[in-house]
Structure formats: structure tokens, C-alpha cells
Amino acid sequence: MKQQITKILFILTFVLMGCSGSIRGVGDMGLVIERASGRIQVVETTNKTILGGVKGLGDLSHASAVYSRDGRYAYLFGRDGGLSKVDILTQTLVKRVIQGGNSIGGAISQDGTLVAVSNYTPGGVRVFDSTTLELVADIPAKGEDGELSKVVGLVDIPGQKFVFSLFDAGEIWIADLSEVAKPKITKFREIGEKPYDGLVTPDGRFYIAGLFGEDGLALLDLWNIEKGPRKILQDYGRGAKKLPVYKMPHLEGWAIAGGMAFLPAIGRHEILVVDTNSWEEKGRIPVHSQPVFAMGRPDGRQVWVNFAFPKNDTLQVIDVQSMKVVKSLKPGKGVMHMEFTPRGEHIWVSVRDGDRVEVYHTDSFTKLTELTVEKPSGIFFTSRAHRIGL
Amino acid sequence: MLRIFLLLIFALSFSNSTKSHAEELTSQRQAALIHMLKHDCGSCHGLTMKGGLGPPLTPDALAGKDMDILSDTVFYGLPERAMPPWEGMLSREEIVWLIKQLKKGIPQ
Numbered sequence: 001m002k003q004q005i006t007k008i009l010f011i012l013t014f015v016l017m018g019c020s021g022s023i024r025g026v027g028d029m030g031l032v033i034e035r036a037s038g039r040i041q042v043v044e045t046t047n048k049t050i051l052g053g054v055k056g057l058g059d060l061s062h063a064s065a066v067y068s069r070d071g072r073y074a075y076l077f078g079r080d081g082g083l084s085k086v087d088i089l090t091q092t093l094v095k096r097v098i099q100g101g102n103s104i105g106g107a108i109s110q111d112g113t114l115v116a117v118s119n120y121t122p123g124g125v126r127v128f129d130s131t132t133l134e135l136v137a138d139i140p141a142k143g144e145d146g147e148l149s150k151v152v153g154l155v156d157i158p159g160q161k162f163v164f165s166l167f168d169a170g171e172i173w174i175a176d177l178s179e180v181a182k183p184k185i186t187k188f189r190e191i192g193e194k195p196y197d198g199l200v201t202p203d204g205r206f207y208i209a210g211l212f213g214e215d216g217l218a219l220l221d222l223w224n225i226e227k228g229p230r231k232i233l234q235d236y237g238r239g240a241k242k243l244p245v246y247k248m249p250h251l252e253g254w255a256i257a258g259g260m261a262f263l264p265a266i267g268r269h270e271i272l273v274v275d276t277n278s279w280e281e282k283g284r285i286p287v288h289s290q291p292v293f294a295m296g297r298p299d300g301r302q303v304w305v306n307f308a309f310p311k312n313d314t315l316q317v318i319d320v321q322s323m324k325v326v327k328s329l330k331p332g333k334g335v336m337h338m339e340f341t342p343r344g345e346h347i348w349v350s351v352r353d354g355d356r357v358e359v360y361h362t363d364s365f366t367k368l369t370e371l372t373v374e375k376p377s378g379i380f381f382t383s384r385a386h387r388i389g390l
Numbered sequence: 391m392l393r394i395f396l397l398l399i400f401a402l403s404f405s406n407s408t409k410s411h412a413e414e415l416t417s418q419r420q421a422a423l424i425h426m427l428k429h430d431c432g433s434c435h436g437l438t439m440k441g442g443l444g445p446p447l448t449p450d451a452l453a454g455k456d457m458d459i460l461s462d463t464v465f466y467g468l469p470e471r472a473m474p475p476w477e478g479m480l481s482r483e484e485i486v487w488l489i490k491q492l493k494k495g496i497p498q
Contacts (some may be wrong), residue, residue, distance in 0.1 A: 035437065036428070061429075061437030081437050102441055120442060150443065169444070194472070196443075212472055244467060244474035247433050248443065309430045312478065334429070352429065375429075 026071040029088055030339065030381035032350065033076075034374045035061045040076065042088045042374050045130060045348070045381065048359050048369050052091040058082040058098075064105050064378055067385035068130060069112035075130070077106040077117055084239055085133055088382070095133045099126050107156040107389075108273050114177055116154060116162045123148035125164060127177060137183050142191050143169020152332045153198020153209055153251070155389040157222055165209045165218075167343065170231055172198075172209060172220055191218040191229045196266070199386035200252040200389035201276070208232075210251050210266060217263075219279055232279045236265060236272055243267045247292055247308035252390065255296020255303040257320045262303045264291035271305060285323055288314050293337065296320075297362055299346035304362075306335045315349060317365070331358050336376065342383035350376035423480075423488055424496060435474070438443055439492065443472060449495045461485045 004115055029051070031040045039055040057063075059080035073094065076084040081100035086093055094390075100119035107116050107129065115128045127137035132335050141149045143162075149166035159176050160178040166215065172191045176184040193213025207220040209229075216234035222228060249264035256262075260282055261274045271294055274281040289311035295304050303318040317327040325375050334352030341347070346368065349358045357371045357379065384390040393445035415423070428437055445451065452460065464485045467475030476485065 059438055059440075062442065079438070079442065080440070104438070136494075152462075170440050213470070244469055245472070246430065246474050250470075253456070309433075329468070 014351035026087070026089060026382050027342070028382075030348075030379065031065060031074055031086075032348075032371075032373050032376050033060050033063050033065070033087060033378045033380075035063065035336075035352070035377040038078075039374070040065075040074075040086065041371075041376075043089050043345065043348075043357075043371070048346075048371070050371055052372070053088050054091050056184065057084050057086075057096070058192055060377070062104065062377075065380040066106055066108045066115070066390070067380070067382050068108070071385045071386055075106060075115050075132075076110065077103050081119065081329040083115070083117055083128065085130075097128075097129065097133050097268060099122075099135070103154060104150075105154050107154050107161070107162055109156055109160050109177065110158050110161065114160065114180070116156070116175075116177075117200075118164055120150040122147075123150050123166070123168070125151055125154060125162065125175065127162075127175075127180070127183070135162075136180050137175075137177060139173075139175055139183060139185065140167070141166050143171055143175070147168055152196055154202040155198060155207065157200055157207070157388065158204045163198065163200065163207045163220070163222070165191070165198045166272035167194055167196065170195065170213075172207065172218065174222075174225065186225065188229050190221065191220075192216065192231060196248045197251045198299035199254055201261075202256060204341070204388040205299055206276075208251065210249065210263075212245070212248070212266060217334065229288055233272060233274065233281055236268075236281060236284070243269075243290065245308070246310070247290070247291065247312075249291055249308075250293050254294055255300065255320070257296055257300030257303075260320070262296065262318065262320070263292050264294045264305070266290075271318060273302065279388060285318055285321055285325065287316055287318075287325060294318075295338055295340065297347075300340065302362060304338055304347060306338060312336075317362075329360070329365065332356075337378045339379035339381050342381065348379050348381075350379055352376060415484065419484075420487070424491065427488055427491070427496060434468060439496065446494045449493055452489070452493050457486065457489060460489050464489070 021045035026048045038057045042051045052386045058078045062079045063080050074086045084096040115130045124140040143149045149168040154164040162175045172188045174186040192211040195209035198209040198214040209218040216231045218229045219232045219374045220229040227286045245267045254263045265272050271285040275282045289307040291305045305316045312331045315329040319326040332354040336350040336352045340350045357373045359368045436442045439447040467473045
């Protein structure tokens with residue numbers, strides 16, 4: 001009898017343990033985009049495993065994601081104009097709307113109530129209620145020329161505002177949505193030729209648009225917007241010998257460390273180093289090929305760089321103090337994206353053509369594990385929920 | 391006619407100087423080209439060719455457009471307008487094959 005009871009207790013403990021196992025936080029979770037299958041894989045970084053997939057998300061080439069402030073919901077922006085809200089805890093699709101013809105990215109407002117999506121067609125920004133995904137504001141990006149422009153580089157900044165750039169028109173706009181029914185738009189014209197992406201510094205103060213059509217970048221001090229944007233690094237130059245650009249670099253996730261910013265030079269085999277006080281060039285670091293992402297480790301001590309086609313099999317690590325490449329890795333063809341764990345001990349790397357995600361230790365550079373993921377591209381961890389501009 | 395002749399000469403002279411072959415593309419190479427089309431062209435034109443930073447390359451979008459002009463665009467690019475040249479990476483023959491696939495519509 002006594003033995004029986006012990007046995008039952010034993011079993012009960014296990015059952016209960018099983019239950020408590022299903023309550024978990026989201027702080028170590030994230031997602032990997034499977035660009036060709038319209039699916040994401042939800043992952044966790046503590047044991048480095050895949051928790052489950054969510055499908056039916058449409059065309060996810062070039063897709064990106066932002067998180068609700070509680071980290072539970074991911075909003076995905078797909079190429080087909082789809083906006084999907086996914087519960088990563090239960091790995092279910094909560095809601096999906098087709099909000100435009102062709103979208104490129106999105107952002108979530110400071111208070112988490114609004115999700116903004118930037119579209120190529122029809123060129124503009126649409127803003128949605130983050131709970132219901134109902135459209136609350138539509139901002140067509142009609143440039144000074146009267147034409148709708150493709151929108152790039154959409155980011156959130158403090159005060160329920162979003163900043164973005166108009167690729168065709170060469171403008172930067174700030175949309176203030178503190179009164180959702182009446183968005184207030186501030187437009188800066190002639191900021192430079194063909195801005196291809198934009199970013200905001202982690203403190204939310206400076207917005208920077210990279211320019212495809214000319215040398216340099218446009219910088220806007222958001223604490224002093226009356227001064228308007230100015231050009232920086234105008235002489236970094238794509239040089240006399242302009243290299244063809246097979247893939248536009250991304251500015252998101254650039255690295256700021258020790259008063260310096262590291263950003264991919266367009267059409268050059270270099271990372272540019274900029275002084276974040278004077279915004280003058282501080283140096284250039286020669287790298288393997290044309291950089292796509294230059295991502296700073298959360299502690300700012302390293303910058304990891306991937307490259308454009310056809311040299312996209314390589315990953316390089318720059319040591320910030322010495323401004324030198326200290327490590328080159330060859331994960332395989334199609335290194336699309338990388339993401340650091342929240343405090344940077346590991347980095348997750350998408351190897352598209354190898355159908356896998358690799359996890360590396362960022363100090364020893366040893367490969368810790370590989371996960372099977374179909375044509376992986378963007379990796380987004382929930383730690384983004386609490387960072388401005390991501 | 392003269393144009394076709396010139397093109398032929400061009401194609402032939404080209405096939406000597408680059409890795410392109412006068413024979414049919416192998417099915418392996420075709421698969422590699424489709425992969426490249428989806429992923430590397432797709433980074434600008436969309437994985438399903440419905441457009442992105444670059445215009446759509448769907449059968450509808452390309453209908454009625456001249457093969458020579460399209461293949462020139464791919465070969466030489468329009469670098470000022472963000473379309474890179476693929477000369478050196480793709481042969482003329484491969485480009486023409488790719489555009490034919492685009493005009494037919496690539497399987498998703």
C-alpha cells in the first residue's frame with residue numbers, strides 16, 4: 001500500500017513538473033524566417049532548440065519582424081504585403097492581413113500600440129492597431145515630384161513617432177502618431193539621391209539614411225530637427241571605380257561602440273568607422289567583400305559582418321578596439337543574417353543554401369550546434385522588443 | 391537579320407572567352423540558375439518576381455518586351471539605377487535562358 005502511494009506521488013510529481021514546464025518566459029525566445037516556405041521556426045537560445053514552426057505566412061523573402069513589448073507576439077512583414085501576428089509562446093498565427101502590395105519592413109511604436117509597415121507598392125506607410133491589426137492610419141509617400149515613392153528605412157523613435165525615407169524622391173519624413181486620427185508629418189526634401197535604408201541610433205537621437213545614388217549618408221538630429229538633415233561621409237565615395245552592388249546593405253543592427261559607429265560601405269569592400277560626436281570618418285576597415293550587415297555584439301566589443309553575393313559564404317569579426325578583422329569564418333553559401341543572444345555570448349547565423357542555422361561562441365568562435373531550418377534568412381530574438389529602432 | 395547575325399557572332403565570340411558553352415545548359419546548371427534567380431535576383435525583384443526595389447519580372451510585366459534589351463539590361467546592368475551588371479557571372483546564353491524562364495513564369 002505504502003509502496004503504491006509512493007509510486008502515485010512519484011508519478012504525480014512528474015505530471016506536475018510537466019505542467020510547470022509549459023509556463024515559460026519569452027526572454028530567451030526568437031524566430032527564424034524560412035524565406036522560401038512561408039514559415040517561421042520558433043527557437044529558444046538557452047538549450048538552442050527549435051520549439052515549433054508556424055506556417056501560412058506568405059512570401060517571406062526579405063521578411064523582417066518586430067516584437068510586442070511583452071515579447072510574446074511577433075509581427076512579420078512579408079514581401080507580398082502580408083502583416084502577420086504570431087504568438088510565439090503557442091506557435092500559432094493570431095491574425096494575418098494583406099495590407100499592401102509589396103512591403104519591405106516595419107516598426108512598432110514606443111508604447112507598443114501601433115505597428116507601422118513600409119511599402120514599395122503602393123509607396124507609403126500604413127499604421128495598424130497592434131492588437132487587432134486594424135488599419136488606423138495611411139500615409140502615402142508622395143514626394144515633391146508628385147509620384148508615390150518606395151519607402152525604406154522605417155524605424156520607431158520616442159514619442160509615438162516613426163521615421164522613414166523615400167527611395168525614389170530622396171526625402172526623409174517623420175510621422176507623429178501621438179494623435180492617431182491626425183498623423184502629423186514633417187518632411188525633409190532633397191536629403192540625397194536614392195536613400196536605400198535607414199537606422200536610428202540606439203538612444204533614438206540620430207536617424208541616418210544610406211544613399212545609393214551618391215556618396216555619403218544623410219544624418220538627421222532628432223533632438224534638433226529644425227536644423228534639418230545634413231550629409232556625412234560625403235567623401236568616403238564609392239570611388240572612381242564604382243563596384244556593382246548585388247545586394248543593398250542593411251543599416252539595421254549597426255554597431256556603436258566607444259563613440260564610434262561601424263557601418264557597411266555600399267559598393268566597397270570596407271566597413272566605415274565614424275565618430276559619433278563629430279560624425280566624421282575615423283577610419284575604414286578592409287573586409288572580405290561588399291558588406292551587407294555589420295552587427296555589433298551587445299557589449300560593443302566586436303562587430304560581425306556578412307557579405308553580398310557572390311561572396312556570401314563568409315563571416316568576419318572585427319575587434320572594435322584595434323579596428324581589425326580578427327577572425328574569418330566560412331559557414332557556407334548564403335550567410336544571410338545573424339543575431340546575438342541578448343547579452344552576446346553566442347551568435348546565431350543563417351546559412352541559406354545549407355538549410356541550417358549555426359550557433360557560434362563569440363569569444364572562442366567555436367561552433368556550438370547546428371539546427372535544420374529550410375532556407376533560413378532573418379533571425380529575430382525577443383530582446384529586440386526593448387530596443388528603440390529594432 | 392543583320393542584327394541576329396551580329397548577335398550570333400557576339401554570342402559565339404563570347405562563348406570562347408568565358409565559361410559559357412555552346413551546348414545546351416546542363417540540367418544541373420539550370421537548377422543553379424533558377425536558384426540564383428529566386429534568391430539573388432529575388433533580393434531585389436522578390437522571391438516570386440513580383441517586384442521589390444527592382445520592378446516585377448513576371449510574365450505579365452515582361453510581356454512584349456524585347457529580349458535583346460532585357461538581356462542587355464541583365465548583362466550590363468543599369469548601375470546608376472540600382473540594377474547591377476551580371477557580366478562575368480552569367481553568360482549571354484544563360485541570361486537569355488533565364489529571361490525565357492521569366493517570360494514563361496518560374497515554378498514556385
